[in-house]
Amino acid sequence: MIGIDDVARAVGVSPATVSRALSGRGPVSEATRQQVLEAARELGYVVSSNASGLASGRTRAVGVIVPFLNRWFYAQVLEAAQNALLAAGYDLTLYNLGGGVDTRRSVFEQFLFRQRVDGLIAISLEVTTEEVRRLHEIGKPIVCVGGPIPGLRTLSIDDIEISRIATDHLTALGHRRIAHIAGGGGGYDFHLPLNRRVGYELALRNAGIEPDPGLVEPADFTIAGGHAVAARFLADPERRPTAIFAASDEMAIGAILAAREIGLRVPEDLSVVGIDDHELAPFFGLTTVAQYPGNQGARAVELLLSELGRDAAPSEDGEGNEPLGFDLVIRSTTAAPPA
């Protein structure tokens, strides 16, 4: 393995200078820098991250913690984060908590303490107070996306507002009986489904409609889950809603399929709105509120790196939570209710 000494010898300077030239820390004359860069490229020299990390305390790696992998939203955020990190020269170490209690515990007890990463990004995590304590103990900067974790800097969407807008769109079209497929269950941060429901009820009240608890039912954020709930909503022609607002696009798609199965036309007989702007949304012509997970991932990296950049201690201003953008995207699954 070719080391820093080889490069130093090739250029005729000390390893210290090579280190400075390559890392950009400390003064090096432009001429020397160029020679070093050249020699390094020529020899194919790449610094050993272990040695560098041990000596400097910086590893140039960021840990990303996700509760799931195989969900569109998480994968989008993760992909964007990966790209941003690679572009900045950072490795991404993945911690997927979806592997059961034991793996989850060992991540929080062991893995995160190995000094392998300079900082962490946590995506929509629902964590126990004990886990929050561990996260703080690590003493490294953390940025959360989505699930607000007490005392940590969080990037989050305004879930109440996003839902209000979606529901407003339906009331504005004239709908009065609007059902809501809420989120719920398993591993998700529980604030999200709750806030989305609050926004929905807010919009109804604004339109002078009293929310009917019989028109709200939770599902698990999947197509199959949305389908099952929608089928129940639509079963009785007497009590059938004229619109469904689902807390995610996948559930909305399930609802569309359920409607089609019993011969209802979308949007003529039933309007459907989702949240996400999932990759399948255009395919189904789904009206939805886009929340740009890619931007969220990229922004999280940006924030984290800036914190690392100023060699800061983990920011104590954890309350400086940053709202994210979203937009209503009107396609062809919403229309005025049947006469």
Added chain:
Amino acid sequence: MIGIDDVARAVGVSPATVSRALSGRGPVSEATRQQVLEAARELGYVVSSNASGLASGRTRAVGVIVPFLNRWFYAQVLEAAQNALLAAGYDLTLYNLGGGVDTRRSVFEQFLFRQRVDGLIAISLEVTTEEVRRLHEIGKPIVCVGGPIPGLRTLSIDDIEISRIATDHLTALGHRRIAHIAGGGGGYDFHLPLNRRVGYELALRNAGIEPDPGLVEPADFTIAGGHAVAARFLADPERRPTAIFAASDEMAIGAILAAREIGLRVPEDLSVVGIDDHELAPFFGLTTVAQYPGNQGARAVELLLSELGRDAAPSEDGEGNEPLGFDLVIRSTTAAPPA
């Protein structure tokens, strides 16, 4: 930060003994080992991966290279690999090549050479010969899943056979006009779609049917792509196939939706078969060939770790490729052709 010396002091032994006790390398009396373990737990000591890696050359991390994240198959493999790695005490460093040419190049030129990982798992990668050369240069064990990379140990499905079985199922039901939505395009290993087409044609010939090139068209492995191709196949009632075999479940689902849209019933008017056993397959009642990506990921980790375990040089017996299991799963999208 609490270090190995603290533990040593607490127990009253040398750091060397603590290291041996914690890593399991070298002899330590049972009594001492217990004390060390106890003290480490108590103090919350976790070895610094940088220091350990630098001193030993082992990092207890594995790199996983994927071409995409937001595809069901990749996410499944990745998730399983992550679980297996965590269980074995390994970190997983992710390299997603989907970020464009530049990131791809820097991964192959820089990131993989940082000595950050002990080994690599490459999932269904299509690589250039230059990239293969770089992979070899790294000098670490590599296990590939799916895309056979020349000279590297590969775990792969028998794509010809898997397709043959799917198509056989259709011919056995009596179908004669069977269309194939092939894979193709962008970033995927190109052997896969090719082999699947070969298996399809093989099965047809076995049933005495001459393949009709007009009944084969590629799509991009997505629902939308499958939908578009299927819509074309089904447009002309005269030349309409009675069955469609898609090279992936997502494309098969697209085909089902396309059929429904023009009023065809599945399976009465059209049979559809896919490959994968995607999470949505049960929801659509899709008959498919399951290929268990989770097992593939777990098996890849197992192989890689066993290679690392015996401190082996990267195995030169790269041709010892291992076939993987798959099963025809018959659900409700296939039946005899209309009379």
Added chain:
DNA sequence: AGCGGAGTTGCAAGCGCTTCCAGTTCGGAC
């Protein structure tokens, strides 16, 4: 009693970098 060997343990030398500190050079100010 003396000895050889197995089982444990400690010593100390690194692993390959980074960075503090001190030295050197050079240009300008006086």
Added chain:
DNA sequence: GTCCGAACTGGAAGCGCTTGCAACTCCGCT
């Protein structure tokens, strides 16, 4: 011409572990 500071460079001390080697302790044997 001298002096000072800024800009650059090299020496060397670690960073926190692992591990080869030597030392030491018990045994059971002869």
